[in-house]
Amino acid sequence: MSNLTSIPAIASGRTFLFVTVLAVVAAVSGSTLFAAESSAAMRFSFATDAGKSTIKFKSSAPLEDIEGSADAITGYMNFQPANVAASAGKVETAVAEMRTGISKRDKHMISDDWLDAEAHPNIVYELKKLHSVEVKEQNGDRTVYKAVAVGSFTLHGVTKELSSPVTLTHIPESDKTRERAPGDFILVKTAFSIALADFNISGVRGMVGSKVGESIELDVSLIGSATQQ
Amino acid sequence: MNSKAIFTKIAAGFAERRQQLFRLFAALGALALILTAVWQIQGGYIYTRTAVAEVQRDELFGTESIEWREDFRMGLLPSGADPLAATSVAGILGFAMLPLGALLLWKRGGRGKLQTR
Numbered sequence: 074m075s076n077l078t079s080i081p082a083i084a085s086g087r088t089f090l091f092v093t094v095l096a097v098v099a100a101v102s103g104s105t106l107f108a109a110e111s112s113a114a115m116r117f118s119f120a121t122d123a124g125k126s127t128i129k130f131k132s133s134a135p136l137e138d139i140e141g142s143a144d145a146i147t148g149y150m151n152f153q154p155a156n157v158a159a160s161a162g163k164v165e166t167a168v169a170e171m172r173t174g175i176s177k178r179d180k181h182m183i184s185d186d187w188l189d190a191e192a193h194p195n196i197v198y199e200l201k202k203l204h205s206v207e208v209k210e211q212n213g214d215r216t217v218y219k220a221v222a223v224g225s226f227t228l229h230g231v232t233k234e235l236s237s238p239v240t241l242t243h244i245p246e247s248d249k250t251r252e253r254a255p256g257d258f259i260l261v262k263t264a265f266s267i268a269l270a271d272f273n274i275s276g277v278r279g280m281v282g283s284k285v286g287e288s289i290e291l292d293v294s295l296i297g298s299a300t301q302q
Numbered sequence: 303m304n305s306k307a308i309f310t311k312i313a314a315g316f317a318e319r320r321q322q323l324f325r326l327f328a329a330l331g332a333l334a335l336i337l338t339a340v341w342q343i344q345g346g347y348i349y350t351r352t353a354v355a356e357v358q359r360d361e362l363f364g365t366e367s368i369e370w371r372e373d374f375r376m377g378l379l380p381s382g383a384d385p386l387a388a389t390s391v392a393g394i395l396g397f398a399m400l401p402l403g404a405l406l407l408w409k410r411g412g413r414g415k416l417q418t419r
Contacts, residue, residue, distance in 0.1 A: 124365065174352065174355055175350065175351050175352055177352075244362075249362070258363075260363045294363075294366070294367070296360075
């Protein structure tokens with residue numbers, strides 16, 4: 074009788090052990106999966122209070138040089154520290170918000186002779202991938218990557234493929250960063266130039282090449298903070 | 303010296319320097335005409351500045367951003383915060399000074415000829 078009663082006891086003991094092991098395995102694998110997922114899906118928003126993103130532009134021409142900035146920047150970037158090359162994202166800036174410090178010139182710039190803000194209100198850059206990724210610097214509070222960004226640039230309703238050298242600085246959350254905003258930060262810096270003719274911007278006759286440069290230099294600094302992990 | 307005498311002296315001085323004053327006003331008028339012509343030819347491309355860029359440095363990220371400070375600066379005048387604009391203005395003024403200088407030299411030469419007669 075005692076044997077008969079001990080069989081279910083042993084069986085229930087084994088079941089308990091089995092369930093416990095299963096739970097531990099599930100918990101461990103679950104946390105591993107979660108950890109893997111968190112490193113794989115860091116999404117950074119460029120519309121953040123962490124810092125001010127700026128796109129500076131410069132036109133150099135024999136008769137006039139123009140410098141300005143675009144500050145109304147929105148967008149995001151999906152960044153994977155374990156696979157930086159797979160990063161992707163999108164950045165937009167409103168044409169009507171671009172400034173050169175001279176309101177009359179700003180009106181000319183966004184008029185239909187030039188950027189035509191009414192028909193094409195946004196300038197958009199879409200990051201598709203990174204290649205030639207290398208870690209340039211790594212210390213306690215940040216990791217700096219150098220790479221070449223491959224994406225598409227849309228201006229004046231025309232989209233062109235664009236490759237440009239880019240520097241990514243990933244700053245994990247710390248007491249210092251929490252003073253600005255919660256979560257990790259990312260800084261994206263790149264510089265490139267675009268030819269106005271490539272985007273069907275001809276301007277007022279005779280101006281391009283004399284008072285407005287045939288190509289415009291862009292200097293981009295984007296600051297993003299992690300929105301989810 | 304009474305006021306009549308003073309007035310007479312000033313009038314005499316004016317008459318004496320009439321030619322010089324005429325030259326001065328002619329030169330200023332020519333300068334104004336040249337600047338107006340350049341302004342008009344350039345159309346909206348010589349602008350009156352309405353804001354000045356101030357560079358803000360972010361120590362955490364090591365980046366620089368631009369803050370625009372509203373600041374009215376009349377077109378054609380040099381704007382300290384915009385060295386390129388100052389260069390343009392200097393070029394325009396330099397261009398304007400050439401015919402002005404020529405006018406002054408021509409006038410001076412003309413007076414010289416008159417005096418030798």
